[in-house]
Amino acid sequence: MAIDAATVRKVARLARIAEPEARIEPLARELTGIMNWIEQLAEVDIEGVEPMTSAVSQPAPLRDDVVTEGGDPERILANAPRRAGDFFVVPKVVE
């Protein structure tokens, strides 16, 4: 399955990664190479097989729906690239 330049641009956009134009064609070749190698999965008979979504066959545990930790804005904001008071500062979202 060939991945073309337009697909690379689309996927890079979905992944929110700004790929420079010079990387688009090389990436198309690299991803095509990887996906062609992956194509061999089509040989496997998967009729009636349940998808395996977890390596652990146990039901997901439940806990009480209560606050266990919180009220500590300094720890939450300790690594903020930019902050104002107890808020993260982000680029303008709404015009």
Place this chain on the structure above:
Amino acid sequence: MSSLTDLTLRAALDGLASGAFSSEELTRAHIEAVEAARPLNAFILETPDKALAMARASDARRAAGEAGALEGAPLGIKDLFCTNGVTTTAGSRILGGFTPTYESTVTSQLWRDGAIMLGKLNLDEFAMGSSNETSAYGPVVSPWRRTGDPSPLTPGGSSGGSAAAVAAGLCLGATATDTGGSIRQPAAFTGTVGIKPTYGRCSRWGVVAFASSLDQAGPIARTVEDAALLLQSMSGHDPKDSTSLDVEVPDFAAFVGRSVKGLRIGVPKEYRVDGMPAEIEALWEQGIAWLREAGCEIVEVSLPHTRYALPAYYIVAPAEASSNLARYDGMRYGLRADAASLTDTYEKSRAEGFGEEVKRRILIGTYVLSAGYYDAYYLRALKVRRRIADDFTEAFGKVDALLTPTAPSAAFALGENADDPVAMYLNDIFTVTVNLAGLPGMSVPAGLDARGLPLGLQLIGRPLDEGLLFSLGGAIEKAAGFSAKPARWW
């Protein structure tokens, strides 16, 4: 260098207990070894002041009669484990000086038991790689060299810093993680012991996520017994990880040295791959002979879907990674690039912060999860994963454990496989099946190749049967008598 850095963890703990030396002396010797070994680039961050403070506190605890199971032992921590107040990078620029305000469960248990942190160990970026060359902080150089050839070799990856540091005598043991072989392949390349336990044995809380259904923490150590002591401390149920198993942690070290007589050991015929070097084949035969001499019965088994494990992995792991790594958006922590709009800020931050291999995997993952391809790739890979896991279940109906080579070659030169992603991925051909099935797997050093480089054998067990792997690993260790160490050039 002081002989204190040549000790096994077990011998060091005995020396501390008998008062032959203090943790401060032991730690100081390791700090000096770390400083002298900077050409290896094994550490991203050295924390000597913290180490000495921890060592003094440890000596005080011991004096007060409160010594823990790892009391006073200096360890290295893979820089994928969040450490409270100590920068954590995951080998990436995108974390941008991130300093956790919390401690990973695994490391907190090591400190609970008295261990000392020497620093944070280098790794492939987000643990994505098999040679340590994708680290934003430069590759780790293996302490091992081919006989008469000074070319720099890879220590393997992604836990290359952990393996190199243990092999070079910079720490008594190290934490590591394994998503497709990242504990076992570097252990094989450096003549060390590495075990990836059963999925769920160690908490993933506070470990930077790569592929959550495959990631497991485990130790790299100099001996099978040392690996058992470390895994003991690292294991256990954690309510903060919903996939953590609420099961008893047995005394792993007690399994080392137990008889393996009468055990049935499977040799999977599909692991005899085309182009496997004769030396790997011979090592495998030697391992089979050792276990037979120890009283095991050797049985050929079939794992028919083995060849599909790597391609399935390269759908499942990138799909989970693309989702996990979506959190790096430059808003709450990590690198933020300046741009006019929110979307441009995301795209530029991620373009500047991620390296090429990580970007490649995010793009593959995004592609296979995107509309129109989800069923054809992702869902199919999950079904193939079930086939692979079922192969093991079937085999474990006939045998108690499996024996295979750990890696398809000895360590290669830095730069040797850099141009072809798929060639690099093939390093994990014998290890990745174990992650897909969630089983425990251990690499034990078994010999040197003709060029003087270590080779490892892999043992694979039933879920939660690490104890048996420690017994079998101990038997191979004893039979192999592996005592080679890298000649010091750094």
